């Protein structure tokens with residue numbers, strides 16, 4: 456199975472570790488890292504570690520594309536990003552390891568124009584001639600139509616492709632109407648979608664009843680784990696306890712794990728176990744990487760998978 460990840464709004468993540476951070480005060484930083492990122496790039500980076508052939512596309516600022524190009528070359532990722540004038544946005548991530556908290560400041564991204572969006576749409580359709588599964592992930596840049604994911608999913612589904620969607624707000628709401636193969640909202644995104652305040656697995660179980668007709672649905676809930684729904688079955692995957700370095704990209708690792716599970720043709724229980732191990736492995740380090748195979752296996756064996764009674768979505 457050949458996979459494409461599409462990142463319309465990539466980011467260079469600047470992660471600064473600052474323990475006991477106090478907003479409005481002068482703080483000391485202990486460490487920093489700059490990583491080429493954005494949701495689809497993170498998914499691709501993890502899938503490449505897993506050993507899958509992966510292609511990336513999207514819109515990348517031509518003024519600071521080198522760190523992305525180095526990552527793609529290092530991991531053997533086929534680079535089909537369209538270069539556009541300007542610099543890819545920065546994503547500031549402040550990690551407070553002492554309190555096990557991460558604070559994100561995401562900038563908006565490069566303003567894009569209709570011809571750039573049209574080039575991207577054509578690029579995705581060209582890649583559909585040689586690829587089977589598409590991951591559409593992250594926010595849309597300013598200027599992109601909010602139904603862009605809807606249009607891409609509709610066209611890809613018409614060509615018989617599998618599509619995994621991970622976004623939020625209106626693009627998620629509209630994208631769902633085109634029936635992607637899988638979606639992975641977190642609790643906050645599901646709350647927005649269903650206009651309900653959700654904070655527990657029980658709340659989420661109730662809320663997903665309004666989402667019909669998806670092959671796979673995954674609701675991630677941070678340290679509470681994730682709910683996986685597939686063909687009338689539902690499970691709650693509870694992650695193992697790990698020392699967290701940064702939770703940035705935990706959801707992207709879960710999406711990558713889900714794609715790996717689709718690639719392997721796993722049932723819902725094993726898919727949930729694999730995807731949860733991917734997330735647990737990725738949050739123990741900064742940046743989107745998988746741990747060594749033996750560590751991943753160990754993590755898998757410590758994921759608790761509980762079958763739920765009401766599984767229909």
Ligand SMILES: Nc1ncnc2c1ncn2[C@@H]1O[C@H](COP(=O)(O)OP(=O)(O)OP(=O)(O)O)[C@@H](O)[C@H]1O
Nearest residue numbers: 641675676677678680681694703704705706707734
């Ligand atoms: N503190 C944690 N401890 C253990 N596992 C965690 C923790 N935070 C996240 N995870 C794992 O990662 C998965 C995805 O996390 P989360 O729900 O935070 O995704 P997300 O909000 O989409 O993340 P992001 O947008 O940063 O990629 C969770 O379902 C869980 O398995």
Ligand SMILES: O=P(O)(O)OC[C@@]1(O)O[C@H](CO)[C@@H](O)[C@@H]1O
Nearest residue numbers: 466492493494546561593594704
């Ligand atoms: O603004 P978006 O696209 O929703 O999120 C962007 C982002 O926070 O998502 C990734 C973590 O999931 C980071 O690498 C990146 O900075």
